[in-house]
Amino acid sequence: MRRxxxxxxxxxxxxxxxxxxxxxxxxAEAYDAAKSSLxxxxxxxxxxxxxxxxxxxxxxxxxxxxxxxxxxxxxxxxEKFISSAVDRLSHGDRILPGGYLYMxxxxxxxxxxxxVGVLFAERFMAESPDVVLTVETKGIPIAVVTAQMxxxxxxxxxxxxxxxxxxxxxxxxxxxxxxxxxxxxxSRRSLKEGTKVLIVDDxxxxxxxxxxxxxxxxEFNAKVVGVGIFMETAEPEDKLVSDYTSLMSLTKVDEAxxxxxxxxxxxxx
Amino acid sequence: MRRxxxxxxxxxxxxxxxxxxxxxxxxAEAYDAAKSSLxxxxxxxxxxxxxxxxxxxxxxxxxxxxxxxxxxxxxxxxEKFISSAVDRLSHGDRILPGGYLYMxxxxxxxxxxxxVGVLFAERFMAESPDVVLTVETKGIPIAVVTAQMxxxxxxxxxxxxxxxxxxxxxxxxxxxxxxxxxxxxxSRRSLKEGTKVLIVDDxxxxxxxxxxxxxxxxEFNAKVVGVGIFMETAEPEDKLVSDYTSLMSLTKVDEAxxxxxxxxxxxxx
Numbered sequence: 001m002r003r004x005x006x007x008x009x010x011x012x013x014x015x016x017x018x019x020x021x022x023x024x025x026x027x028a029e030a031y032d033a034a035k036s037s038l039x040x041x042x043x044x045x046x047x048x049x050x051x052x053x054x055x056x057x058x059x060x061x062x063x064x065x066x067x068x069x070x071x072x073x074x075x076x077x078x079e080k081f082i083s084s085a086v087d088r089l090s091h092g093d094r095i096l097p098g099g100y101l102y103m104x105x106x107x108x109x110x111x112x113x114x115x116v117g118v119l120f121a122e123r124f125m126a127e128s129p130d131v132v133l134t135v136e137t138k139g140i141p142i143a144v145v146t147a148q149m150x151x152x153x154x155x156x157x158x159x160x161x162x163x164x165x166x167x168x169x170x171x172x173x174x175x176x177x178x179x180x181x182x183x184x185x186x187s188r189r190s191l192k193e194g195t196k197v198l199i200v201d202d203x204x205x206x207x208x209x210x211x212x213x214x215x216x217x218x219e220f221n222a223k224v225v226g227v228g229i230f231m232e233t234a235e236p237e238d239k240l241v242s243d244y245t246s247l248m249s250l251t252k253v254d255e256a257x258x259x260x261x262x263x264x265x266x267x268x269x
Numbered sequence: 270m271r272r273x274x275x276x277x278x279x280x281x282x283x284x285x286x287x288x289x290x291x292x293x294x295x296x297a298e299a300y301d302a303a304k305s306s307l308x309x310x311x312x313x314x315x316x317x318x319x320x321x322x323x324x325x326x327x328x329x330x331x332x333x334x335x336x337x338x339x340x341x342x343x344x345x346x347x348e349k350f351i352s353s354a355v356d357r358l359s360h361g362d363r364i365l366p367g368g369y370l371y372m373x374x375x376x377x378x379x380x381x382x383x384x385v386g387v388l389f390a391e392r393f394m395a396e397s398p399d400v401v402l403t404v405e406t407k408g409i410p411i412a413v414v415t416a417q418m419x420x421x422x423x424x425x426x427x428x429x430x431x432x433x434x435x436x437x438x439x440x441x442x443x444x445x446x447x448x449x450x451x452x453x454x455x456s457r458r459s460l461k462e463g464t465k466v467l468i469v470d471d472x473x474x475x476x477x478x479x480x481x482x483x484x485x486x487x488e489f490n491a492k493v494v495g496v497g498i499f500m501e502t503a504e505p506e507d508k509l510v511s512d513y514t515s516l517m518s519l520t521k522v523d524e525a526x527x528x529x530x531x532x533x534x535x536x537x538x
Contacts, residue, residue, distance in 0.1 A: 141409065
């Protein structure tokens with residue numbers, strides 16, 4: 001196999017398996033190449049990824065030596081992405097009754113979602129989460145792409161108890177935003193004790209829903225290693241959750257003047 | 270830039286943008302390369318993809334010439350994937366009360382989901398859907414990955430009317446499986462007339478839910494160009510929907526003997 005062909009196969013294999021250790025020995029066999037040639041290929045790939053600030057390759061040495069592709073994004077590209085999202089979302093015709101903001105269209109675009117996943121993966125990769133947790137409904141796509149980038153499964157807490165999930169743990173909580181009592185349930189078989197959990201959601205006001213997810217994780221003896229929020233609201237300033245990372249912060253939604261003000265979130269500070 | 274470096278960047282750019290036309294002219298500028306060299310690179314990439322039956326590159330000729338990466342999977346690999354999914358799902362301890370099957374763990378794994386997305390994209394790419402539609406909750410991850418592979422947005426019909434979606438079109442329907450009257454609603458601003466829609470869902474018994482989604486699309490004057498189902502049930506044989514593609518078919522769930530029988534779906538016939 002020529003080097004250029006091998007490079008194509010290598011890059012494809014790496015990009016299709018973010019966060020997953022790939023064995024050098026197995027790759028050398030599959031590509032019928034010396035490990036030393038493969039190492040040279042990987043060095044080129046790493047240097048391109050790093051020069052584009054698009055992630056890196058981690059190499060594990062030794063007999064079981066392998067390589068892990070970790071997707072990344074430069075702070076400059078991240079800021080540009082968020083600034084374009086802010087522009088798109090800062091329109092009066094997105095204001096919904098109750099001071100909500102229509103964001104579903106943005107979070108339905110693969111290119112946008114992918115970047116959200118890369119941002120959260122880059123921020124939380126070091127905590128090595130075993131699973132990404134969200135609550136239905138609009139957090140789900142964010143959980144899916146973040147889990148893709150971290151190469152781990154995701155979990156969806158349900159708003160009601162569904163027969164298709166088997167026996168569940170349920171808990172009631174007061175949603176900070178509309179002060180209603182809500183229920184959240186999670187299949188009993190979905191989590192082992194000691195699992196490291198990354199919580200993600202699309203929107204956070206007071207943080208009641210995220211706090212409920214954290215309480216649910218206590219019930220399962222799981223450990224929350226991070227909280228990633230696509231859009232928080234600046235008000236109330238005192239959240240029920242102290243430690244979280246937000247990509248954007250909704251500072252003002254004025255229904256009368258149709259004015260929307262959004263700032264970059266604490267991810268950038 | 271050396272060819273090997275250029276190949277890395279090219280492959281990365283293509284794989285990150287499935288289904289999306291990339292301009293040869295812009296790439297030539299970005300990589301400071303002659304179009305003829307790029308064409309050679311692309312020929313190598315295409316030949317590797319095709320030899321691995323992992324998709325192909327479509328080239329658009331002319332001044333606006335571009336290249337589109339279309340992910341694919343060989344029938345052999347597709348069969349192997351489904352056969353392994355069948356094995357994992359055919360366990361008595363997955364049987365839930367009411368003859369349901371616990372599948373959430375499988376559909377939470379990025380590697381499994383990705384293949385489901387590739388299978389549906391391969392099957393429906395020729396219909397050029399503008400959007401992938403599902404109804405919450407468990408169809409959502411499937412819609413996300415299918416939309417990724419087709420490079421189009423997805424839409425989520427809600428089970429209730431949510432304030433965060435703005436004004437909505439709602440419809441009632443009778444779910445074929447549990448004979449309850451259910452409601453489905455979709456934000457009015459989410460769809461333009463004439464949009465081509467691919468419907469996906471995780472599970473289909475009689476097809477009441479899918480039929481309701483089709484009815485909803487009539488309300489929007491949108492055109493349903495395909496229906497993709499992860500798991501259908503063999504019974505009832507007469508579905509409310511005639512034209513759909515299933516990856517698997519649940520033939521038998523015996524709560525007493527804890528026996529589960531699953532066959533490959535009509536995707537393979």
